[in-house]
Amino acid sequence: MAESFSTFLYDQFVASVPDPQESLVGKTAIITGSNTGLGLEAARKYAQLGVSKLILAVRNTTKGEEARQDILTSLKVTTAKTQWVSQGPTGGDVAQAEDAAKRIQVWELDLGSYKSVQAFAERCERELERIDIVIENAGIATYQYVKMEDNESTITVNVISTFLLANMLIPKLKETAQKFSVRPTLTIISSGVHFWAQLSERSKVQPGGKLFDVLNDPKTAVMNDRYNVSSKFTLPIEIKDAHELY
Amino acid sequence: MFVELLEVFYCREFAAEHPATSFPITLNFVDPGFCWSGLSREEGGWGMYLGRLALARTTEQGSRTLASAGMSGQETHGQFLASCRPRDVSLFARSEEGGKLQKMVYQEVNEKLEKIRVGVTKV
Numbered sequence: 001m002a003e004s005f006s007t008f009l010y011d012q013f014v015a016s017v018p019d020p021q022e023s024l025v026g027k028t029a030i031i032t033g034s035n036t037g038l039g040l041e042a043a044r045k046y047a048q049l050g051v052s053k054l055i056l057a058v059r060n061t062t063k064g065e066e067a068r069q070d071i072l073t074s075l076k077v078t079t080a081k082t083q084w085v086s087q088g089p090t091g092g093d094v095a096q097a098e099d100a101a102k103r104i105q106v107w108e109l110d111l112g113s114y115k116s117v118q119a120f121a122e123r124c125e126r127e128l129e130r131i132d133i134v135i136e137n138a139g140i141a142t143y144q145y146v147k148m149e150d151n152e153s154t155i156t157v158n159v160i161s162t163f164l165l166a167n168m169l170i171p172k173l174k175e176t177a178q179k180f181s182v183r184p185t186l187t188i189i190s191s192g193v194h195f196w197a198q199l200s201e202r203s204k205v206q207p208g209g210k211l212f213d214v215l216n217d218p219k220t221a222v223m224n225d226r227y228n229v230s231s232k233f234t235l236p237i238e239i240k241d242a243h244e245l246y
Numbered sequence: 247m248f249v250e251l252l253e254v255f256y257c258r259e260f261a262a263e264h265p266a267t268s269f270p271i272t273l274n275f276v277d278p279g280f281c282w283s284g285l286s287r288e289e290g291g292w293g294m295y296l297g298r299l300a301l302a303r304t305t306e307q308g309s310r311t312l313a314s315a316g317m318s319g320q321e322t323h324g325q326f327l328a329s330c331r332p333r334d335v336s337l338f339a340r341s342e343e344g345g346k347l348q349k350m351v352y353q354e355v356n357e358k359l360e361k362i363r364v365g366v367t368k369v
Binding site: 008011013016017018022024029031036037038039040041042044045046118135151155158159162164166168170171173174177178183184185187188189190191192193194195196197199201202210211212215 | 248249252254270271273276280281301307308310311314315318319320328329331335339347359362363
């Protein structure tokens with residue numbers, strides 16, 4: 001969501017969002033929250049662009065496996081179509097499909113748990129030869145005050161765990177940069193709704209006190225305000241992709 | 247809303263501390279726009295549903311913003327991307343007070359990260 005209504009309309013109706021076409025052959029990508037929604041579609045795109053290794057980092061690996069199968073099915077359809085055009089209906093896509101099945105993997109990552117985040121990052125360090133792209137898409141939105149780890153849940157998942165993962169993966173990204181002479185990318189899916197936030201809670205921070213203590217205080221955390229979304233609200237606000245699922 | 251602002255602050259301060267010239271990784275952050283999320287149960291009730299019918303990008307179109315951000319180069323380091331292009335963050339985030347708050351958020355998040363794992367922010 002943009003700063004003004006006119007920018008919003010521009011984004012939704014005028015701005016073109018080009019479909020990336022560059023080949024990703026040889027690259028390794030990680031997409032969190034990729035079992036559904038925008039994360040899944042971005043994963044499908046990377047698979048179509050030939051990414052050599054794609055990690056679907058998801059909380060629920062059963063749903064992750066469904067997403068993986070869904071991507072593999074759409075790849076087979078695309079491959080079959082291309083071959084129909086180039087070689088006629090007999091062209092075999094088996095080898096390519098088998099290759100794709102190996103390239104896409106489902107790994108468990110629960111951003112509600114620091115232990116899980118660390119275990120995931122350690123696994124990346126151990127098992128991946130390189131990391132070229134990380135898209136941190138997973139997140140939650142809730143109207144209820146729930147604690148996860150040491151914070152209110154949206155802070156733990158969307159902020160602390162998100163940047164814990166980012167920082168833990170950086171050494172591997174740096175190593176990739178050096179070894180393969182590339183510039184890896186770390187992308188955080190945020191949202192334009194920050195335009196409407198002024199963090200008014202800051203006025204409650206005592207001298208020497210912590211902003212996060214105020215943000216985590218159930219007495220001052222007005223959850224509806226946290227996302228400013230209500231069913232009566234007619235102008236829609238995009239919240240992060242995953243809600244209850246990531 | 248404010249959770250997104252915290253993300254914006256952290257990313258911007260991180261990039262300020264690790265400029266593109268000396269840091270070999272690009273960190274950017276993205277607004278996918280207003281999209282169908284591809285879930286059977288969309289959030290927000292009827293108002294949101296009608297809003298989506300009138301305005302929303304498809305999930306596939308929205309996913310392009312993620313995919314292209316992940317494939318973009320050094321020029322997007324520390325940048326906010328909307329409709330696949332860099333855009334200014336909010337006036338408040340760019341204000342003097344926003345700048346102070348940005349440093350505070352960055353420092354407090356890093357303190358929390360160091361408590362979870364010593365040395366993790368020394369990148």
